[in-house]
Amino acid sequence: MSQIMQESFCSLRRHLLKGSSLVALVILLAACSQNQQPQMYGALQAAETAIEDADRNGVNGYPSPELVEARNKLQQARVAMEMEEMPLATYLAKESQVAAELASAKATLIKEQLVNTEIEEGIEALKQEMDRNIGAGS
Numbered sequence: 314m315s316q317i318m319q320e321s322f323c324s325l326r327r328h329l330l331k332g333s334s335l336v337a338l339v340i341l342l343a344a345c346s347q348n349q350q351p352q353m354y355g356a357l358q359a360a361e362t363a364i365e366d367a368d369r370n371g372v373n374g375y376p377s378p379e380l381v382e383a384r385n386k387l388q389q390a391r392v393a394m395e396m397e398e399m400p401l402a403t404y405l406a407k408e409s410q411v412a413a414e415l416a417s418a419k420a421t422l423i424k425e426q427l428v429n430t431e432i433e434e435g436i437e438a439l440k441q442e443m444d445r446n447i448g449a450g451s
Contacts, residue, residue: 353399356406360387363413370420379416383409 364387367380386409393402 350399353394353403353406356403356410357387357390357394360390360406360409360413363410363417367413367417367420370417370424377416377419379412379419383412383416385409386412 360383364380364383367377367383371377371380386405390402390405390409393399393405
């Protein structure tokens with residue numbers, strides 16, 4: 314092979330390598346951005362579901378501070394998504410979900426404490442009734 318042909322071949326090979334590297338980089342970036350969207354949408358859906366559950370589980374119809382925070386974080390996540398800040402949107406959606414789950418857990422605890430108090434009051438009333446019946450029977 315002549316010297317000119319060898320240099321042309323090497324030059325062509327270098328351009329092809331640069332071009333294929335550029336294509337590979339574009340494909341990698343596209344894959345990364347597409348990978349974040351399903352994760353982000355899943356996180357948004359999970360947060361929305363957790364907020365709905367916390368709403369249904371609420372105590373006396375009053376939203377807890379944690380539920381208010383969950384709604385605020387979800388709104389921030391939606392804004393981040395519109396700004397195409399997918400990692401931030403995912404993070405905020407997950408924070409929203411955790412706050413909603415905490416609100417739900419606290420609501421469940423309050424309900425269980427109310428039931429426990431009612432049971433204790435019922436037991437106390439039964440004891441007093443028994444004491445009256447025993448005292449009346451003597």
